[in-house]
Amino acid sequence: EINLMMSGAYINSSIAVSGTSVPVVLTNLIYKDYFGAVLVRWGINRNNFRVEPGLYAVGIPDDSSDVFVTANYKLTFDHVRKNLSGINGWILVLDTEGVNVWCAAGKGTFGTKELINRIKLVSLDKIVSHKRIILPQLGATGVAAHKVKEETGFNVHYGPVRASDINKFVSEGYRANKEMRRVTFNLADRIKLIPNDFMYGKYYL
Numbered sequence: 001e002i003n004l005m006m007s008g009a010y011i012n013s014s015i016a017v018s019g020t021s022v023p024v025v026l027t028n029l030i031y032k033d034y035f036g037a038v039l040v041r042w043g044i045n046r047n048n049f050r051v052e053p054g055l056y057a058v059g060i061p062d063d064s065s066d067v068f069v070t071a072n073y074k075l076t077f078d079h080v081r082k083n084l085s086g087i088n089g090w091i092l093v094l095d096t097e098g099v100n101v102w103c104a105a106g107k108g109t110f111g112t113k114e115l116i117n118r119i120k121l122v123s124l125d126k127i128v129s130h131k132r133i134i135l136p137q138l139g140a141t142g143v144a145a146h147k148v149k150e151e152t153g154f155n156v157h158y159g160p161v162r163a164s165d166i167n168k169f170v171s172e173g174y175r176a177n178k179e180m181r182r183v184t185f186n187l188a189d190r191i192k193l194i195p196n197d198f199m200y201g202k203y204y205l
Contacts, residue, residue: 009033010081015057018126024057027085033078040075041192043199049074050098055122056081059088063129066170068159069115070136071096071104083163087170090127094118105142112144116151125153134159134174137181 009032013024040049050072058081067090070080077093084091094114096104104110119125119133135143137158145156160169160180169176198205 010051010078011056015060018123020055020123020127022055022057022090022127024059025081025091027058027081029078029082037075037078040196042195046196047098051077051093053093053095053118055124055127056091056093057089058084058091059086061088061090063127065089065128067092067124067128067133068166069094069133069139071099071101071110071139073098073100073104076100079163080166083166087167092118092122092124092133101136102138105139108142110139111142112147115143115148119148119152119154131155132157136163137161137176138183 009030010025011023012026014021015024016022036045036049040046051074053072065088068080068084069092070076072093072095077091080091094104094110095118096109096114099107099109101110115135124133131154133148133154134157138161140158143156148154148156157174158176159166159174160176161183162180165176165180169180
């Protein structure tokens with residue numbers, strides 16, 4: 001049952017499942033998303049650039065659809081949902097205090113305790129009939145998969161480094177090749193960091 005009355009920058013509807021209303025998010029970004037990303041690149045409103053932790057849907061998922069886990073840093077969340085275009089699935093957003101996956105895994109907020117807690121809070125076992133959750137590879141340092149299995153029954157599968165490889169990862173039977181596992185930091189990635197570094201370092205300059 002889908003309700004089309006919800007509105008928001010990235011939420012366009014909700015889906016009722018197991019007595020719970022789950023927001024359905026857009027997979028195409030709009031100008032508000034891009035404008036927010038530009039501001040945060042310049043260090044503006046960085047601490048508030050986050051989404052509410054919890055469960056979200058993309059497409060029209062059912063109890064057999066995949067569950068993708070990510071951080072509540074909106075830049076990360078936007079990148080994930082954009083790359084889930086054409087997939088019917090669930091997005092489980094952890095409370096990483098607005099920090100990206102890699103950094104949050106190092107700090108412990110993208111970690112075992114929060115993952116277990118969030119799975120239980122959203123009653124994920126009532127949403128899906130399988131026991132598979134897909135985590136970003138860069139979150140592996142913060143999560144003890146065996147403890148998640150013991151506490152929730154869900155098996156942790158690590159997806160690719162880049163969200164842009166998710167579709168390929170799923171279509172190839174949840175297998176990541178060497179290229180998907182490789183961490184790169186090319187010129188384009190470095191350029192994106194210049195505005196933020198400049199803003200925080202301007203007094204030293």
